[in-house]
Amino acid sequence: MAVYTHLTNAQISTYIAPFNLGDLLGFKGISGGIENTNYFVTTQTKGQPQQDFVLTLFEDLSYDEMPYFVDLTDHLVINNVTVPAPVRDNNGIALSLLANKPALLFPRFAGDHLARSEIGTNECAIMGRELARLHVAGQGFTTLRHSHRGQNWWNELGPRAAQCIDGADATMLMMAIGQYDAMQTQQPDLPRGVVHGDLFHDNALFNHGQLSATIDLYNASNDYLLFDVAITVNDWCIAPDGSIDANLYDAFLQAYANVRAFNSAEHQYWNAMLVAAAMRFWLSRLETFHSLDSHQREEGVTVLKDPDVFKDILSHRMQQLHQLP
Structure with a gap:
């Protein structure tokens, strides 16, 4: 279970007091997270219905980085x-420290993330449209943030990760990194803006077949919008072996393009972005799996995801060409 910072009833009661949400009825650590600690928190004001919240403590992001995500x-x-915005206390403040970690309190949205077997063309169309709406809305957000897992990160980490895997896999990894670097030298005319950066199917909540919230924006940054599309397609639109499912793929991309049309450069560099997106998540899983990062986690608590899932996805993307609608 990925609860890195363990809290007591007294700590949470003290934390929620300035929000005027009533008494703390209970709390429960949320399993499945990787980077942050999350709790479900239930409160009640006398004579009023219970209220449910999600309390997030940020394990890796600093306090000074957090205003970007609040704004x-x-x-x-x-x-x-449809994203959750943090609750503000009686003084209009959302961000504070809890157990010496930056902390935010969010309303809890109904629904849950889909199992992979539940992802169909309707769900992919919903997410394609929603990602495009996020990208369009983000054009009006002027604060810039560079990705903490962008090109500089993978150029530094890539050679170290390559030493931990076999020769053929290492060659594929470094080739994918080199392809992205080569693309950058061509200065492609790719639209940039706010990207979610991690819109996997477990970061979207569905309730009775409808999207209730897109969550976990803590990889958001200013980047190529096409890179964000590729990240999302590489999770939502795949067959069990990691190859592209044509029906899911078409539903997602057509719905996206109906909201934000792709330009000519995006058509040209689409396959390069699919490769880069697969490489980026293979590399982040290798980083955790082989303990190549500097983060200290309690032994037995860190969630390890199988790096080979994205190795297989990358292999497919490097062998097969795909087109945008």
């Missing part, structure tokens, strides 16, 4: 994008 989610909510 971004506020901006997206104002523009009718």
Whole structure:
């Protein structure tokens, strides 16, 4: 279970007091997270219905980095994008420290993430449209943030990760990194803006067949919009072996393009982005799996995801060409 910071009833009660949400009825650590600690929190004011929240403690992001995410989610909510914005206390403050970690409290949305077997063309169309709406709304958000797992990160980590895997896999990894670097030298005319950066199917909540919220924006940054599309397609639109499922792929991309049309450069560099997106997540899984990062986690608590899932996805993307609608 990925609860890195263990809290007591007294700590959470003290934390929620300035929010005027009533008494703490209970809390429970949320399993499945990788980078942050999350708790479900239930409160009640006498004579009122219970209220449910999600309390997030940020294990890797610093306090000074957090205002970007507070402001971004506020901006997206104002523009009718379905993301949770943090609750503010009686003084209008959302961000504070809890157990010496930056902490935010969010309303808990109904629904849950889909099992992979539940992902169909309708769900992919919903997510394609929603990602495009996020990208369009993000054009009005002027604060810039560079990705902490972007080109500089993978150029530094790539050679170290390559030493931990066999020769053929290492060659494929470094080739994918080199392809992205070569693309950058061509200065492609690719639209940039706010990207989610991690819109996997476990970061979207569905309730009775409808999207209730897109969550976990803590990989958001300013990057190529096409890179974000590729990240999402590489998770939502795949067959069990990691290859592209044509029906899911077409549903997602057509719905996206109906909201934000792709330009000519995006058509040209689409396959390069599919490769780069697969490489980026293979590399992040290798980083954790082989303990190549500097983060200290309690033994037995860190969630390890199989790196080979994205190795297989990358292999397919490097062998097969795909087109945008």
